[in-house]
Amino acid sequence: MVCKFNIKKGGLTATVTICLTIAMQALAAPITFNTALPVSDEEFIVRQQIHYSKASDNLGSISRDVKVWKSITAVGYGVTDKFAVFGVMPIINKDMQIGSVKREVSGLADMKLFGRYQIYRKDGPGTTTRIAPFLGVNLPMGKTGKTSDGSTDYFGGLILTRASTNWNVDAQLKYTANGKYSGFARGNEASLDASLQYRINTHNANVNISGYLFTVLETSLVYADENKIGSIIDLNTGGTTAFIAPGLQYATKRWIGEAAVKIPVVKDLNGTALQPGITIITSIRVNF
């Protein structure tokens, strides 16, 4: 998952794009991106996440403060043993204050639909390696200018997962080609995400009695192009950010509970773009 704070020209609108991508089956899975969520053939998975993020800085004498609550519901279905489809529906509440100007927007944000096809799988006793590309579309379901920029965006990428009973590594390479709506075109975005999950309660292998407790460390590197308004490039948008996200994950046979704190470590953004802050993520998922 990639979080991007993007202050449009005029500084009155902040958008937060959460990219949820979901894929592989039968593995633990990262917290901050979902390309390795488990879903088997003819089964459903539902993941409910709550995100809270806060970003603030000072632009000369003007303070900027943005708080975002986000509820993200992701549903996946295994069409075959290799192909799965997913839908992600976010509902957001943004509370912004720039100087003395306050603004609050809330409601349904843009919906993501995507599919993933597994092209490589090698299994061993208690281990597996899987590679799967994914392709999706971001539909402008939110209110344009409030919870959506109105454009239809396309994204695709590749997921690599290497897992054992004691640790998992997931990596995601993703590119988003953002569309244009009413003269505004958000910059395209490339990201590289990685997740290491290390099991700490290894003393008990019987999954019928206890679940697996993982410590999690995730990283994310995001590059975004500048936005365009008509043919004019907004120099106060785009740039490079990197995050680390330590977390915990408790996995049982039917549900997984998890939490992470996403901390920005590189904030190389252009011009006066708002610097990203910390995001707290809690999540529960169930398969059935």
Add this chain to the structure above:
Amino acid sequence: MKKLLLITAGLMLLGGNAFAKDVQYDLRVDGMTCPFCAATSEKALKKIKGVSAVSTDLKKATISVCAAEDTDMSDPKLSKLLKKKGFTYVNKTKQEVCSISAGKTDVKKTGFLRGFFHKHS
């Protein structure tokens, strides 16, 4: 007379099923790394008619299945079933006595607190 024969045959069949002996199959299944994997595989195996109990040992990469002796547990069937669920069936061994209990497969018993406070041997 015909009716009597049919009823007798029916009763014999029912009786035969009721006393069918359970045997245990230990399936070696690769690619299972997490509790979700165990749940998915067990759910699929439980749908096979004649299966009475299923238990997974992730460390040994085995799923133990208790089933009536006449249950269809052929290699092609198991291979297809587990491939659909995203895993690789390798082989199986058969034991004449079923040593797992139905309680072991109860996924509802897997819980957060139980995971922390269970006494491990």
